[in-house]
Amino acid sequence: MHVTGIIAEYNPFHNGHRYQIEQIRQTYPKSIVIAVMSGSFVQRGQAALFDKWQRAELAIAGGCDLVLELPFAFSCRSAQDFARGGVRLLTRLGCVDTLAFGAECPSLVTLKTIAAAIDSDAVQRQLHERINDGASYAQALTELTATAAGADATLLHEPNNILAIEYLRALEKTPGIKPLLIPRAGAGYHDKDISATNASATAIRQLLHKAAVAARAADGKLLAAQLTEHDAHALRQSLPPASLDALQRLAVSQLPDHNRLLLPLQALMLRTDNQALGKFAGINEGLENRLRNCLQTTTTYGELLAAATTKRYSRSRIARTLIHLMLGVTQTQLDTIDKSGPxxxxxxxxxxxxRDLLHRIKKAETLPLITKTSAYLTSTQRAQGLDTLSPLQQQLTLDTMSTELRQLITPQTNKKRNDFQQSPRFFS
Known part of the structure; x- marks a missing residue:
């Protein structure tokens, strides 16, 4: 049995994702495709459009055979941590032969050369020096890698190239899984043209955001009712049938509203001193002062992110830090989790x-397979605090808390699913 792993967000699952699975099956016709997917919050610090169970169901409809959750401690992190967490989880399953990933760069050799250059002692030393001098990680990495690898610096301006390189770095540290590069077809990651071939998830989310604004202004309910015929047609061309159906039935009240985070963040800053703030993940180098000031002068979540973003602090880093603040995640906790892995x-x-793959994983006993959260963690145990829990329970606690945070910022009050009540969906 050949098994191919994918590390993804599927926010939402679109035709580009389906294309990737089709390409895997062209290379390995009988391969079982297993996706390790972000849960309630994605790598850029945003709440996912759909809850994780619906996104997993849409991935199965789109061609995946099994969808596992990438724990929050790795999914709402930098590209490096996201990639390492996903690769370590796939490796520990003990059955994955290949990791498939997309990239704008069509050359696996080029990507491997860059990955090796990043891990060289010289680049690592200079990287730390540049960061200490005030450069952002991304800025310093781009400059140093282009020089060391003799590569085009613009390659590291593309998110999928960055993730591909991080996957290759992680695979080098955990050998046994072979990389399968699938050059990205159609729109780029940041392409906002919804009419482009294989429109990006960014373009789809932007279109839905525009529809949500119109729906709220018109006191409307369904997002689809706010789309122009042009946009509705473009959406039909961008999504597989199951994803399209789900989005057409999506009400504006079912979308997470990040503005709901603003007031609790302001209250948190009001009662928390800088020394305490400095313990949270992502807070260092005076960022606590910048966030405190920005929270006093902005009126929307988007304004907050824009005001706090600088060359040193990217928008994604700010967004992740704010979610970590809301959940009370400390840097010490993440450091401990990073050492253990998923x-x-x-x-x-x-x-x-x-199903056959699940039997194989269960038989290997390399990792516990969780179908029922309460068998490993109860809400009563969670309430006792992270320090009282086992390492596994601590990771699972963050998953459950992030799911409930997403619920809190989603206006609709019914049909909400949480980790203690929701079971996996098995399709025959």
């Missing part, structure tokens, strides 16, 4: 071809 495999959805 400690379980949480099943979100499974197709009929994935």
């Amino acid at each position: 400690l379980y495999a949480r099943i979100l959805a499974c197709g009929h071809r994935g």
